[in-house]
Amino acid sequence: MLVRFNEINSLLSNKDYSFESFLDYDKILIEKSILLKKISKCDYFFNELTDILDFYNLCKSDQDLDLLNNLLFNFKKIESEFLDFEKEIIFISDRDHMDAFLEINSGSGGVDAQDWCSILLKMYTSWVNKNGFSYIIDAISYGDISGIKNVSIRIIGKYAFGFLKGESGVHRLVRKSPFDSNNKRHTSFSSVFVYPILECDSSVKIFDCDLKIETFRSSGAGGQHVNTTDSAVRMTHLPTKLVVQCQSERSQHKNKAQALKQLHSKLKEYYFLEEKKNKEACEKNKLSISWGNQIRSYFFDKCIIKDLRTNLEIYNVDLVLNGYLDPFIYSLFYFK
Structure with a gap:
């Protein structure tokens, strides 16, 4: 996903490359926009899980059960969001949802x-x-x-x-x-x-x-x-x-x-x-x-x-x- 995003950026920044039509150019821009949203979502999950892990290590040393339960609730919420996001990453064909x-x-x-x-x-x-x-x-x-x-x-x-x-x-x-x-x-x-x-x-x-x-x-x-x-x-x-x-x-x-x-x-x-x-x-x-x-x-x-x-x-x-x-x-x- 990140490789493809970098490929598109290189293509758009290449002044020597010419698109066959405006339709092709629009398709590339749309693909870039979709990839950017997915990459941003990956960053979101990484940051959320990093915070949960940091708080977990802190709670474990302090033995704060209330905070541990709260972290478990947040983790399950992030896990549910990730499973939905995973489908967006895996199922890219317009037939996959059928x-x-x-x-x-x-x-x-x-x-x-x-x-x-x-x-x-x-x-x-x-x-x-x-x-x-x-x-x-x-x-x-x-x-x-x-x-x-x-x-x-x-x-x-x-x-x-x-x-x-x-x-x-x-x-x-x-x-x-x-x-x-x-x-x-x-x-x-x-x-x-x-x-x-x-x-x-x-x-x-x-x-x-x-x-x-x-x-x-x-x-x-x-x-x-x-x-x-x-x-x-x-x-x-x-x-x-x-x-x-x-x-x-x-x-x-x-x-x-x-x-x-x-x-x-x-x-x-x-x-x-x-x-x-x-x-x-x-x-x-x-x-x-x-x-x-x-x-x-x-x-x-x-x-x-x-x-x-x-x-x-x-x-x-x-x-x-x-x-x-x-x-x-x-x-x-x-x-x-």
């Missing part, structure tokens, strides 16, 4: 992969609940023996996409399979794809001739009506091969409308990544669910979970699977 779709698909590994898919669903919904978000399961396809083949959920809350966008990728599980009578070690894969819920507008056009729409009966729990009529909808966009499905509503009409909205968001994200010519990001939803495309490995026997992008390791599998994802989420922000 709600999110999260899709999980089982990959290679058979019934173990489907079981792994259901474990990941529990992990993410636990994180959602712990962090004050809410979710709706739009579609779920259960495995023939155990687990789930795929699931799509809506996560609702400010910065849902910003927090979870780094979870997109392949998650690898290594464990002794509970489905193997010989108790052999198996490797399974599931892919996760996260994209923002975007408003429908004219920037993305979806033509009826480009859609393949299928209806089917919802699987799993959901009430007598849901499971006895073809209310669930699967929608395929033929030019891009993107697929969405919805079965959260009792009405086929409502499921179709929600699937269309989800497809609109997915297409918009697809085109957004394509426009930026970010090859790696564009291929996230096309990667094969196998060895070479992992972002995180989960070793149940060794009780280790390792993020392959930041090399962060956590030695408590149960804690992470119960929704303790913040170390992985935040480490990726700061690693970048």
Whole structure:
């Protein structure tokens, strides 16, 4: 942040540099103003915490409990302000504040992969609940023996996409399979794809001739009506091969409308990544669910979970699977 601020100052003070347009010049001035406010805020936190530390050392020697309690109150106030400010620093994209779709698909590994898919669903919904978000399961396809083949959920809350966008990728599980009578070690894969819920507008056009729409009966729990009529909808966009499905509503009409909205968001994200010519990001939803495309490995026997992008390791599998994802989420922000 400070480096960028100094770069802008050098650019503005360089008499030999000419901007292509007044619009470019205005953008630079706006960016400088925003950075200056953030730097000033950092100075504020530094000064406040320095004062609290100085007073703490003074109170500790005098054993003044009233002043210590007052300092604790001030510290919690500063901590709350800093957590809000941290979001401003981390979430710089105009999409980060949005709600999110999260899709999980089982990959290679058979019934173990489907079981792994259901474990990941529990992990993410636990994180959602712990962090004050809410979710709706739009579609779920259960495995023939155990687990789930795929699931799509809506996560609702400010910065849902910003927090979870780094979870997109392949998650690898290594464990002794509970489905193997010989108790052999198996490797399974599931892919996760996260994209923002975007408003429908004219920037993305979806033509009826480009859609393949299928209806089917919802699987799993959901009430007598849901499971006895073809209310669930699967929608395929033929030019891009993107697929969405919805079965959260009792009405086929409502499921179709929600699937269309989800497809609109997915297409918009697809085109957004394509426009930026970010090859790696564009291929996230096309990667094969196998060895070479992992972002995180989960070793149940060794009780280790390792993020392959930041090399962060956590030695408590149960804690992470119960929704303790913040170390992985935040480490990726700061690693970048």
